[in-house]
Amino acid sequence: MEEPRTRLSTRIDFDRDGKQCDHLRLPHSVHRSAYGWLPVPLVCVKKGEGPTVLLTSGVHGDEYEGQVTLTRLIRCLEPADVSGRIIVLPMANYPAARAGLRTSPVDELNLNRVFPGTRDGRLTEMLAHYIDSELTPRADYMLDLHSGGSSLMYLPTMILRDSAVPEALMPRIMEIGRVFGAPYGFLFPAVQGVGATNVSAAVRRGVVALGTEMGGGGTVTPACLRICEAGVRRVLRHVGVWHGPVADDEEPAAETRLLTADTWDYFTYASEDGLFEPLVELGDEVEASQRAGLIHTPETPWQEPAEVRFEQTGLVVCKRVPGRVERGDCLFHLGADMVETGDG
Numbered sequence: 001m002e003e004p005r006t007r008l009s010t011r012i013d014f015d016r017d018g019k020q021c022d023h024l025r026l027p028h029s030v031h032r033s034a035y036g037w038l039p040v041p042l043v044c045v046k047k048g049e050g051p052t053v054l055l056t057s058g059v060h061g062d063e064y065e066g067q068v069t070l071t072r073l074i075r076c077l078e079p080a081d082v083s084g085r086i087i088v089l090p091m092a093n094y095p096a097a098r099a100g101l102r103t104s105p106v107d108e109l110n111l112n113r114v115f116p117g118t119r120d121g122r123l124t125e126m127l128a129h130y131i132d133s134e135l136t137p138r139a140d141y142m143l144d145l146h147s148g149g150s151s152l153m154y155l156p157t158m159i160l161r162d163s164a165v166p167e168a169l170m171p172r173i174m175e176i177g178r179v180f181g182a183p184y185g186f187l188f189p190a191v192q193g194v195g196a197t198n199v200s201a202a203v204r205r206g207v208v209a210l211g212t213e214m215g216g217g218g219t220v221t222p223a224c225l226r227i228c229e230a231g232v233r234r235v236l237r238h239v240g241v242w243h244g245p246v247a248d249d250e251e252p253a254a255e256t257r258l259l260t261a262d263t264w265d266y267f268t269y270a271s272e273d274g275l276f277e278p279l280v281e282l283g284d285e286v287e288a289s290q291r292a293g294l295i296h297t298p299e300t301p302w303q304e305p306a307e308v309r310f311e312q313t314g315l316v317v318c319k320r321v322p323g324r325v326e327r328g329d330c331l332f333h334l335g336a337d338m339v340e341t342g343d344g
């Protein structure tokens with residue numbers, strides 16, 4: 001018998017017209033459930049010919065704007081409005097999403113650091129492998145919806161490049177970014193990228209893929225949610241896969257301010273363990289050597305707080321939320337305006 005390509009299974013037939021809502025079965029045979037599987041929600045809506053768009057959220061389980069966006073979208077997707085195929089995976093790392101955690105409570109892995117995954121790996125690696133080998137190859141476009149999660153809050157931002165992108169793809173990604181229309185867009189230098197993310201795996205397969213960072217803080221920020229929902233719908237309409245109506249209150253596309261961070265100096269980290277007092281806010285323009293925050297030590301209240309200073313000049317796009325910090329925790333992340341180089 002031929003070895004299966006994946007150990008996950010689904011009853012969804014991606015080649016069949018119609019709206020199919022089911023679960024991906026992630027094998028999980030444990031003490032309380034021999035032969036059991038974890039139900040990863042998966043939806044495919046297809047009609048006739050056209051592009052395939054893959055929409056993912058919950059790659060980090062504690063990032064909620066994307067999960068709400070896709071949950072709401074699934075309910076209004078009807079085959080009559082579709083030309084092509086829309087595949088939606090709203091809780092991509094299902095165990096993490098169900099627990100409201102960034103990483104999986106089963107194997108402690110971060111799904112967005114294990115792509116392309118392995119067929120016979122741990123649960124999170126098997127999920128990455130399924131997405132990379134079964135879903136992504138079917139897609140022409142992919143949106144991977146993230147936000148800051150429990151520990152960070154982001155301005156509504158698109159991640160237009162998080163690693164090396166094939167040259168021919170970059171103008172098409174920028175076009176989709178313009179259509180999505182978040183107020184901020186990040187292009188990280190190709191050399192700096194993680195390379196093991198969902199989006200980086202997709203662009204290696206030639207998919208026009210981009211990510212988002214929409215709010216965070218372990219909650220749903222309504223303003224970011226509206227930007228996210230409108231952006232997804234605009235992209236679906238723009239590529240011709242969906243002809244759904246424009247809602248009366250649909251957020252218009254913003255002019256995107258393009259940002260970059262070409263060194264790790266744009267990230268500010270806690271230098272001590274303690275209690276973090278931020279001295280700037282999201283959206284502030286700050287300068288190198290400006291004070292970013294104080295770290296107090298209530299355990300030894302007679303000690304002066306440690307000062308943390310920015311190492312670069314830029315816009316505060318991301319800020320730590322919880323007050324308690326440990327040395328090495330990210331406190332802020334800045335963006336510098338992109339300088340037009342003419343090479344796109």
Ligand SMILES: [Zn+2]
Binds near residue numbers: 059112
């Ligand atoms: Zn994330």
